[in-house]
Amino acid sequence: MARGDASRFTRRIFLKRATTALMAGSALLAACSSKQSTPPPSTSSTSTTPVSGATPTKAAAVGAASPTVAPTIPPRQLKQVPRNRTLILRWGGTEGQHQDWNLWNPYNLGANHQNGPGIFYEPLAYYSAFADKMIPWLATSWQYTPDYKQLTIKLRSGIKWSDGQPFTAEDVAFTFNTLRDLGPKVRWGVDVQQFVDEAKALDDTTVQINFKIPAPRFFYFVTYKYDIGVYIVPKHIFQGQDWSTFTAFDLDKDWPVTTGPWKVVYSSPQQKVIDRRDSWWAVDQGLVKAMPQVERIIYLPFTSEEQVAQQLISNDVDCSLDLRPLTIETVLQQNPKIITHTYKDPPYGYEDWWPTSLYVNCEREPYNDKDVRWALSYFIDRKQLIEVALGGAGEPAVLPMPTYPGLLPYFDAVKDLLQQYPTNEFNPQKGAQLLQSKGWQKNKDGFWEKNGKVLEVPMESFTVMADIGPVIAEQLRRQGVQSSYNMPPDFDTRFNQGDYNAALYGHGGSIGVDPYFTLRLYQSKTEAVPGAHQVNFSRWHNDEFDKIVDEMAVTPPEQKDKIMDQWKRAMQIWLPELPDIPIQKWFHRIPMNTTYWQGWPTRDNPYVNGAFWHLTFQLILNELKPTQ
Known part of the structure; x- marks a missing residue:
């Protein structure tokens, strides 16, 4: 398809052809999730906050009235904590339930520090x-x-x-x-x-x-x-435990044991409840001025984005997983107490360390062919993608690394290579030529085919990619690639194990100093790393690249000339190979509710990034102050 035709693939056309199906799927997911979801605790600032049980509540559409459901007190009698001293978070879970509710050892293979354990194991x-x-x-x-x-x-x-x-x-x-x-x-x-x-x-x-x-x-x-x-x-x-299976959870023993100011008082598939302890060494030693003013943290599983948006609008939730641009716009319009890192201004957040790529499994045919990977890249119109899927509130990513100040010199150093290997170029003709040179031809249905097999890109991911996934699939189909987008409940597990064909996901690599931790994401030795961070998701192998990264590993960061040379040599291998396909910078559009809490990190006070699921959450908890 010529560029002129592609330009007519507007938001209106996409909404007619693709979004209707996606919304139907989302509604189905919301309905399924609502069967297991947790009703929000009481929102009255003068009332106490009982902990809700497993009583189901119907997922509300954005803008609808919040349903009222009588909460159920859990078996353990918990002390009463006022709503205006309780921090309610929507995060994590699968199909509306915490799968790791009893896993408080972050080394357990099924655990995730993002879901609560991160604040119990204090860092050096x-x-x-x-x-x-x-x-x-x-x-x-x-x-x-x-x-x-x-x-x-x-x-x-x-x-x-x-x-x-x-x-x-x-x-x-x-x-x-x-x-x-x-x-x-x-x-x-x-x-x-x-x-x-x-x-x-x-x-x-x-x-x-x-x-x-x-x-x-x-x-x-x-x-x-x-x-x-x-x-x-x-x-x-x-000591003496199998770290991969040990749960570190026993409320009768006051486990998990911690040096921090928090105590697990209740945990179930529906919610995790964490109360503040009476004392903390960090206050006693003057490192922190006072105990956190948050007295209780409640982690509720993330359900549907529509339901979470409604709970934010009705002040039932204080913060959640970042939302898609069109959703966050609605939330900001309907609740003036909600802000983002950039307040009410686009892109409604900050650039995270997690630039998104289209991953294709480099161990599987035909994705093990770099020309196929490059053809797919040329078939994606990132400018159109950001306009259609994100309402213009985004930016393409040229490399799998955030454009943070300490890393900008490394982007500048490979500008010539990026001209030779333009990772953001939309050029269907180039893509078609690459496929034809490898024996691919269009079949009678208009799809690329080789040796009787159609070129397929069945993309998978999770909630946060629900905006861009269907658009990329439509763009690829328009170029003759049989593509789809789905969000299976076992995506994370299979993706981490390399059991996938195509996926949308981000990169957790370098954030400053130098690009070592980003390059390490593509080393063969990181392929077997459990835990979804510092992992070679692309399953790409290159011995010479591995040697360069090992060389950088032992080079002190202050030897900048040497590191720059290693970076250039690594990119001379990486860019022609294109192990995964850069798509967009990842903006954390995190809704932060100031109805009950203020002191959130913003562009005017950027003391730390705003994701409460990251390991720096305690730094946010130290700053939050009750509004009421």
């Missing part, structure tokens, strides 16, 4: 990419030897686990040594195993880590930022 340090600031936490200082083969970490004294046992260097050493031994069996094991020879507790507050090879980024890696960071666990609880 935080890093705020927005503030470009390292914040010491359990650690007070860290020092490498000149050859970067040894790291000494000094810890704070006087910290205790919630069961009264002291937090010491033994806990830190035990964590790293166990991860070294477990390797690919648990999250972060591969990363630790690559570098750590042995971690030793020299005394109660001093840890010495000896490395197999220079590890100049190791401490940065273990700090909490976005979804990356090593969870330090209590040795006296985790």
